[in-house]
Amino acid sequence: MNILEQFLNKISHKFSKGYPDMNNEQDILIIESELKKLGLFLEEDLDSTIKDLTSKDKKISKLQTFTDLATLTYQQYDLGDIKTVFPTPVSTIKDWRQYVEGSLSNKGREVENCIKNYAISKKVDSKEISKGRGEDVIIGGKTTEIKSMQDNKINTQLQTSFYTNDPNKFYIFVSNTSQKDINIRVVSSQLLFKAILGNDVSDEIEKTGESKVLLDQVTKGIETLDLKKFIMTSLLTGKTSEGSKSFYIGKDDKIRVRFIIRKALTEQPKKKKCDCGCDKCMDAPMLNESKQYSMPISENMRYHLDKQIAIHDNTFRPGSKAHVDLIHEARLLWKKGVIELQGEDKMLFENTDLGRFGVYEGEVVPLDLPLIEIETLTEAELEEEKKQPAIGKPKRGGSKKFYVYVKNPKTKKIKKVSFGMAGGGLRAKLNNSKARSAFSKRHNCPQKKDRTKASYWSCRLPRYAKLLGFKTTFSGYW
Numbered sequence: 001m002n003i004l005e006q007f008l009n010k011i012s013h014k015f016s017k018g019y020p021d022m023n024n025e026q027d028i029l030i031i032e033s034e035l036k037k038l039g040l041f042l043e044e045d046l047d048s049t050i051k052d053l054t055s056k057d058k059k060i061s062k063l064q065t066f067t068d069l070a071t072l073t074y075q076q077y078d079l080g081d082i083k084t085v086f087p088t089p090v091s092t093i094k095d096w097r098q099y100v101e102g103s104l105s106n107k108g109r110e111v112e113n114c115i116k117n118y119a120i121s122k123k124v125d126s127k128e129i130s131k132g133r134g135e136d137v138i139i140g141g142k143t144t145e146i147k148s149m150q151d152n153k154i155n156t157q158l159q160t161s162f163y164t165n166d167p168n169k170f171y172i173f174v175s176n177t178s179q180k181d182i183n184i185r186v187v188s189s190q191l192l193f194k195a196i197l198g199n200d201v202s203d204e205i206e207k208t209g210e211s212k213v214l215l216d217q218v219t220k221g222i223e224t225l226d227l228k229k230f231i232m233t234s235l236l237t238g239k240t241s242e243g244s245k246s247f248y249i250g251k252d253d254k255i256r257v258r259f260i261i262r263k264a265l266t267e268q269p270k271k272k273k274c275d276c277g278c279d280k281c282m283d284a285p286m287l288n289e290s291k292q293y294s295m296p297i298s299e300n301m302r303y304h305l306d307k308q309i310a311i312h313d314n315t316f317r318p319g320s321k322a323h324v325d326l327i328h329e330a331r332l333l334w335k336k337g338v339i340e341l342q343g344e345d346k347m348l349f350e351n352t353d354l355g356r357f358g359v360y361e362g363e364v365v366p367l368d369l370p371l372i373e374i375e376t377l378t379e380a381e382l383e384e385e386k387k388q389p390a391i392g393k394p395k396r397g398g399s400k401k402f403y404v405y406v407k408n409p410k411t412k413k414i415k416k417v418s419f420g421m422a423g424g425g426l427r428a429k430l431n432n433s434k435a436r437s438a439f440s441k442r443h444n445c446p447q448k449k450d451r452t453k454a455s456y457w458s459c460r461l462p463r464y465a466k467l468l469g470f471k472t473t474f475s476g477y478w
Contacts, residue, residue: 011031069195070185077191092181099113142170145171146174149176150176166189214250284308288339300322353407368406
């Protein structure tokens with residue numbers, strides 16, 4: 001018995017004759033209904049189904065509607081290797097946390113990491129986009145943005161991008177992340193674009209490349225915001241006004257506008273000179289006030305933004321919890337586009353894992369952050385220390401001066417790298433240009449590119465000097 005016969009046999013009780021009569025309109029409707037339950041649409045029915053899903057009367061917030069959108073995506077679009085990874089419109093990843101590497105900053109990052117590694121396990125080339133806006137994971141050359149929810153719902157909130165009329169971009173909607181298994185629905189960005197804006201707008205854009213209907217909707221929406229009173233409040237009281245308002249476009253799609261009103265200075269503040277000597281850049285991070293962030297910015301970060309203090313030059317004791325937390329927060333804000341990094345900060349965050357964490361011997365540790373090695377004393381030495389403590393002199397001991405935790409790119413394991421001779425073989429003479437040049441030549445620093453080796457970190461110690469509490473930082477090597 002073939003598959004078709006098995007299918008008809010299973011639904012035979014629904015027909016008056018015990019089998020479908022193709023001359024009976026009611027029997028044909030029953031067959032179409034059963035096929036749709038399996039995620040199959042008759043070709044002539046696809047266009048009308050799309051029209052139904054994107055009509056004004058159809059709400060798109062329901063789980064079943066996104067299942068239908070995923071089904072249409074699989075029938076109408078070229079998903080390439082995404083189909084290899086997720087062969088059906090609604091797929092499941094069993095025990096999803098087994099595909100997550102290390103300890104990541106939040107559940108959203110864990111889900112992205114899981115999707116990438118799950119695709120690789122299916123022999124499909126995949127990579128994460130560390131700071132892409134509207135791009136989270138590239139699967140087999142196809143761009144995907146991942147939206148996740150803890151329960152069995154669909155997350156349709158967009159912060160870094162909007163749905164686009166792009167047939168080559170796809171959204172991966174992940175539900176039940178609080179459970180052991182997660183459900184996956186892949187939906188075309190173009191299909192969502194049509195579903196959100198409605199047929200009138202999408203048809204107009206498809207024909208002319210723009211939409212008067214959409215422009216009218218946005219114009220009327222902005223008029224309802226009535227920002228005059230907020231501006232007047234700022235001008236009359238001298239205080240900053242901050243808030244958000246919403247309006248609707250398309251098929252009741254909410255656009256939330258967040259605004260901060262401040263009085264500008266009549267003179268531009270002078271920029272401090274940068275280490276590179278160009279006098280055009282500034283190391284201090286800058287707040288991107290056009291961005292919205294779901295997490296509040298900490299008082300410590302606000303202080304560094306207001307005082308224009310670079311992240312690598314932050315005011316906290318190197319290695320302290322506040323020091324590590326500020327660097328971690330900076331990476332999160334930078335990745336979300338909330339702050340813009342300059343100079344040395346930008347170079348460090350773009351080229352290292354600074355601000356990320358890993359697990360080393362059961363302990364969560366900061367990655368790519370050089371720390372000073374403190375001597376571990378014996379019990380006898382501790383007793384002697386209590387009797388005659390060395391006031392104000394932190395000890396550097398063990399076999400090395402400094403250490404750093406790094407992730408091995410091949411094994412994905414965290415490694416502790418110790419570097420710098422405790423006896424003074426590697427002295428931090430950062431202000432001596434001849435000493436830096438001689439060290440670089442002697443150790444062939446330009447060729448040291450393996451972050452898992454002590455030589456890499458020894459050569460780049462000047463770059464991390466301020467993170468270690470020294471007064472000066474230099475780009476490059478010794």
